[in-house]
Amino acid sequence: xxxxxxxxxxxxxxxxxxxxxxxxxxxxxxxxxxxxxxxxxxxxxxxxxxxxxxxxxxxxxxxxxxxxxxxxxxxxxxxxxxxxxxxxxxxxxxxxxx
Numbered sequence: 001x002x003x004x005x006x007x008x009x010x011x012x013x014x015x016x017x018x019x020x021x022x023x024x025x026x027x028x029x030x031x032x033x034x035x036x037x038x039x040x041x042x043x044x045x046x047x048x049x050x051x052x053x054x055x056x057x058x059x060x061x062x063x064x065x066x067x068x069x070x071x072x073x074x075x076x077x078x079x080x081x082x083x084x085x086x087x088x089x090x091x092x093x094x095x096x097x098x
Contacts (some may be wrong), residue, residue: 001051006042009050011035034060065093
C-alpha cells in the first residue's frame with residue numbers, strides 16, 4: 001500500500017483504503033478500481049491523497065543507490081566479509097524493478 005497524490009492517479013489503480021470525507025462518510029470504497037470518473041470526483045471534492053495497492057518504489061534511482069553503496073564500502077577493504085556483503089547488496093539493488 002502506498003499513499004499517492006490524486007494528481008498522479010491513473011485509471012485502473014485499485015484503492016487500498018476507502019476514501020472518506022470530513023464527515024466520515026465513505027466516498028469510494030476500498031478495493032475499487034479507479035476510473036476517470038472516480039478521479040474527477042476526487043478532484044472535485046478536494047481530496048488530495050489516497051492509498052492505493054502496491055508497494056512504494058525507492059526514492060532513489062538504481063545508479064544513486066549503487067553509488068551510495070560504493071561510498072559506504074570504500075573504507076572497508078581490509079575487513080574480510082565486507083566484499084561479500086557488498087556483493088550481496090549490489091545484487092539486491094541491481095535486481096530491483098524501478
